[in-house]
Amino acid sequence: ELVLTQSPGTLSLSPGERATLSCRASQGVSSGYLAWYQQKPGQAPRLLISGVSRRATGIPDRFSGSGSGTDFTLTISRLEPEDFAVYYCQQFGDSPRALTFGGGTKVEIK
Amino acid sequence: QPHLVQSGAELKEPGASVKVSCQASGFTFTNYGFTWVRQAPGQGLEWMGWISPHNGAIVYAQNFQGRVAMTMDTSTTSVYMELRSLRSDDTAVYYCARGTSIAVAQDPWGQGTLVTVSS
Numbered sequence: 001e002l003v004l005t006q007s008p009g010t011l012s013l014s015p016g017e018r019a020t021l022s023c024r025a026s027q028g029v030s031s032g033y034l035a036w037y038q039q040k041p042g043q044a045p046r047l048l049i050s051g052v053s054r055r056a057t058g059i060p061d062r063f064s065g066s067g068s069g070t071d072f073t074l075t076i077s078r079l080e081p082e083d084f085a086v087y088y089c090q091q092f093g094d095s096p097r098a099l100t101f102g103g104g105t106k107v108e109i110k
Numbered sequence: 111q112p113h114l115v116q117s118g119a120e121l122k123e124p125g126a127s128v129k130v131s132c133q134a135s136g137f138t139f140t141n142y143g144f145t146w147v148r149q150a151p152g153q154g155l156e157w158m159g160w161i162s163p164h165n166g167a168i169v170y171a172q173n174f175q176g177r178v179a180m181t182m183d184t185s186t187t188s189v190y191m192e193l194r195s196l197r198s199d200d201t202a203v204y205y206c207a208r209g210t211s212i213a214v215a216q217d218p219w220g221q222g223t224l225v226t227v228s229s
Binding site for chain 2: 049092097103
């Protein structure tokens, strides 16, 4: 069973700083399916990144994704006030066939 | 543009069933599939399963096998998720989301439906 571990659990940063979020898979995964979502309180998740590094429509270029194999990273180059939220990674596993989410990283204002 | 609208909040007693709807608009319903995800209060996201009007595939997460049923109605461009034998730990916000296949990223998401299980 695929497990996604996100770190850190909480990231305390100031606006303008760089945020680096990690997502580690328990087994090698297809890069084509690694995605990142942003969720703000009381809202549904919003797709940021698919296929490791492809920004979704309307997502600003301060958001970037990278990685391969078992280690993936979401980087926010310069935090804007609206970026403080929880971020989840997601991957599809073959055995069993299931979508898995990481536990999330909360990016909070320092 | 693509849009998903879910049914309203539900209050159910333990042991009952709940059926949540998700109506799609702004795209060709039968070209896509839909994922169901839930989120318990203060917790992360949990995948429940996938249903595809495109090819008729239905896949349930192991944690929900035997207790969940996902259906669709192409005439109303809606998908449905029914969860049976509700327990207090089923209290959560339930989301539907569109995808091109079971494995790929989902976009957009519905607004969520709060299901509260309490006596």
